[in-house]
Amino acid sequence: MSFRKLGLTEELARAVEKLGFETPTPIQAEAIPSILEGRDVVGTAQTGTGKTAAFVLPLLQRLGQPGGKVRALILTPTRELAQQVESSLQELGRFAKLRSCTIFGGVSQRGQEDALRRGVDIVVATPGRLLDLLEQKVVSLSSIEMLVLDEADRMMDMGFLPDVRRIVRLVPAQRQTLLFSATLPPEIRELTRTLQRDPKFVEVGGSGTPVVGVEQRLFPVPPHLKCDLLLHLLGRETMRPLLVFTRTKHGADRLHRVLEKQRHKVARIHSGRSQGQRQEALEGFRRNHYQILIATDIAARGIDVRNISHVINYDIPNNADDYIHRIGRTARATATGLAYSFITPDEEDQVRSIERSLRRKLNRIRLEDFAYDAPPQPKTGSRSESNPLMERRAFRAAPAGPVRVFDRFAHSGNSRRPAAGAGQRSRPGFGAAKPRSGRGDRQEFRGKSNSWSEGSMGAPSSEEQAELKRLQRKLFGSGRTRHRHVLS
Numbered sequence: 436m437s438f439r440k441l442g443l444t445e446e447l448a449r450a451v452e453k454l455g456f457e458t459p460t461p462i463q464a465e466a467i468p469s470i471l472e473g474r475d476v477v478g479t480a481q482t483g484t485g486k487t488a489a490f491v492l493p494l495l496q497r498l499g500q501p502g503g504k505v506r507a508l509i510l511t512p513t514r515e516l517a518q519q520v521e522s523s524l525q526e527l528g529r530f531a532k533l534r535s536c537t538i539f540g541g542v543s544q545r546g547q548e549d550a551l552r553r554g555v556d557i558v559v560a561t562p563g564r565l566l567d568l569l570e571q572k573v574v575s576l577s578s579i580e581m582l583v584l585d586e587a588d589r590m591m592d593m594g595f596l597p598d599v600r601r602i603v604r605l606v607p608a609q610r611q612t613l614l615f616s617a618t619l620p621p622e623i624r625e626l627t628r629t630l631q632r633d634p635k636f637v638e639v640g641g642s643g644t645p646v647v648g649v650e651q652r653l654f655p656v657p658p659h660l661k662c663d664l665l666l667h668l669l670g671r672e673t674m675r676p677l678l679v680f681t682r683t684k685h686g687a688d689r690l691h692r693v694l695e696k697q698r699h700k701v702a703r704i705h706s707g708r709s710q711g712q713r714q715e716a717l718e719g720f721r722r723n724h725y726q727i728l729i730a731t732d733i734a735a736r737g738i739d740v741r742n743i744s745h746v747i748n749y750d751i752p753n754n755a756d757d758y759i760h761r762i763g764r765t766a767r768a769t770a771t772g773l774a775y776s777f778i779t780p781d782e783e784d785q786v787r788s789i790e791r792s793l794r795r796k797l798n799r800i801r802l803e804d805f806a807y808d809a810p811p812q813p814k815t816g817s818r819s820e821s822n823p824l825m826e827r828r829a830f831r832a833a834p835a836g837p838v839r840v841f842d843r844f845a846h847s848g849n850s851r852r853p854a855a856g857a858g859q860r861s862r863p864g865f866g867a868a869k870p871r872s873g874r875g876d877r878q879e880f881r882g883k884s885n886s887w888s889e890g891s892m893g894a895p896s897s898e899e900q901a902e903l904k905r906l907q908r909k910l911f912g913s914g915r916t917r918h919r920h921v922l923s
């Protein structure tokens with residue numbers, strides 16, 4: 436099967452060839468002909484299966500010639516994904532004359548306004564900043580012919596559905612609507628009923644299942660030894676490029692400091708970093724300037740880097756959807772990859788829930804040459820220092836010091852109370868993370884599943900731990916409901 440056989444124009448087929456795509460992926464083969472016919476489509480596909488090209492190619496073809504008005508709107512949950520879609524539009528539309536721009540928060544509005552004034556055919560936007568520009572009448576959606584909701588389940592998780600509905604009310608009813616989602620929870624099914632007309636459902640490989648080429652392994656480890664385990668693995672295996680997921684931005688910062696001190700080429704992206712810093716990190720990772728990228732879930736959403744060899748869940752995610760999205764960052768399209776997850780005794784519930792969703796038990800690995808019985812590390816005086824090797828030395832020198840909490844869940848298996856000294860710092864963001872300014876930042880703070888962690892700092896207090904447990908119960912309660920469709 437070739438791209439030409441799907442009914443694509445010569446110029447699009449040439450652009451595809453230039454990217455080195457030889458045959459359409461299953462989601463492309465299924466979705467492209469229906470979209471070209473003008474049908475509404477609901478696409479459920481595993482992450483990394485080529486879904487972006489599945490809607491970008493027919494969208495470019497249906498729009499045809501430039502018209503000087505915004506005729507297609509692509510909504511994405513994150514800035515990174517918006518940029519990723521925009522670069523696919525540029526690459527696949529290299530022989531077309533259509534113009535596109537991105538609209539997202541966290542950067543100045545000026546450049547986006549200028550691009551809109553010059554005239555674009557396609558807008559790729561996150562909901563918050565788009566609503567701002569709509570309110571200011573900088574952009575009009577009255578000429579939209581095609582509407583795409585990308586990663587709709589993630590938009591829902593991030594609390595964007597009311598914004599999406601507000602935006603859709605400003606789009607003409609006479610339009611073609613495409614919706615892509617890794618999973619189809621009831622809320623998304625309801626959305627398709629209200630936004631689409633007789634959509635064609637295209638499901639590839641079953642929703643909620645990880646990419647085929649990923650080999651998954653679990654590494655049980657005491658909480659205080661997670662960092663040592665990571666350093667140990669880095670010493671015994673070639674992991675290039677490596678993507679590491681932490682639950683919180685502060686966890687990402689701490690790990691970054693440790694790895695930098697160990698002279699690893701490492702970058703990080705999370706909601707506390709500016710757009711410029713995130714771009715620099717991603718670009719550097721793409722160009723192999725950084726060997727390791729540390730990321731939190733929200734920031735990692737749009738990462739599309741070829742040939743990631745390993746994904747490490749330094750902290751296990753809260754639900755199976757996030758797990759699948761995370762490990763889908765490796766084995767993109769046709770490659771293979773390894774996904775390691777560090778699991779502490781406290782995280783067994785999450786692991787069981789993930790295994791239930793995957794409908795299989797994952798391999799548990801115990802390394803012969805790793806000291807699983809090493810004691811927790813002592814406090815060294817400076818909480819900002821997180822180099823476990825340095826701390827091990829300090830421990831030998833002063834073994835009687837109070838226990839130092841390094842990981843977010845350190846000691847929570849033994850006691851619900853934080854270790855001595857922990858919890859005495861102020862934690863300005865916990866449980867009430869505040870947007871810095873404007874709507875553009877909102878997306879980072881709304882997450883039903885992430886807002887608590889993105890805004891938290893340091894080791895958890897007992898209050899925080901109770902809140903964390905409550906949220907986990909809530910998430911896993913709803914998680915079970917949400918995954919029922921996957922199992923049925």
Ligand code: AMP
Nearest residue numbers: 456458459460483484485486487767768
């Ligand atoms: P996506 O699922 O859209 O994020 O795409 C995942 C990766 O697959 C991206 O790096 C694409 O460039 C790549 N890709 C998309 N379609 C194809 C194809 N037909 N053959 C090979 N790679 C592809």
